[in-house]
Amino acid sequence: MSVYNKIVVAIDLSSDSQKVIDAALKVAGGDASKIQLVHVVEPIAAAYSMDAYAININELQQEALSLAATNLSEIADKSGISSEHQHTLLGSPAIEVRNLASELDADAIVIGSHGHSGWKILLGSTANKVLHGACCDVLTVLVGKQD
Secondary structure: OOOOOOEEEEOOOOOOHHHHHHHHHHHOOOOHHHEEEEEEEOOOOOOOOOOOOOOOHHHHHHHHHHHHHHHHHHHHHHOOOOHHHEEEEEOOHHHHHHHHHHHOOOOEEEEEEOOOOOHHHHHOOHHHHHHOOOOOEEEEEEOOOOO
């Protein structure tokens, strides 16, 4: 039996995402219904051009969100995570993950980390930013390295 009943799993839709989900499923005792899967799309920077060729930023943003939701759904389906437990959000990844965990009253957050060292630690990473200020336990899964 798992200590955690509601686990927010933050993924970046990369090839490492399945490793993060698999770790979360282990923490959940194999129960996919305990998983709340989230991907956060960062806002597209506004264009300063005012000419006729300026890109409609809002339209691009909606396309990015739609594509991310489709990709998240494909990944979630492979792990048996229902559509009600899939969240595609717009904003700063660390802030949105922490906010979702708080809103859902999550017991834990699971997120991938590349195990940065040196200057990269000082500069921070999404996992580090999630950890600091999280409302619950945070498990970081080492990704990006061969097993």
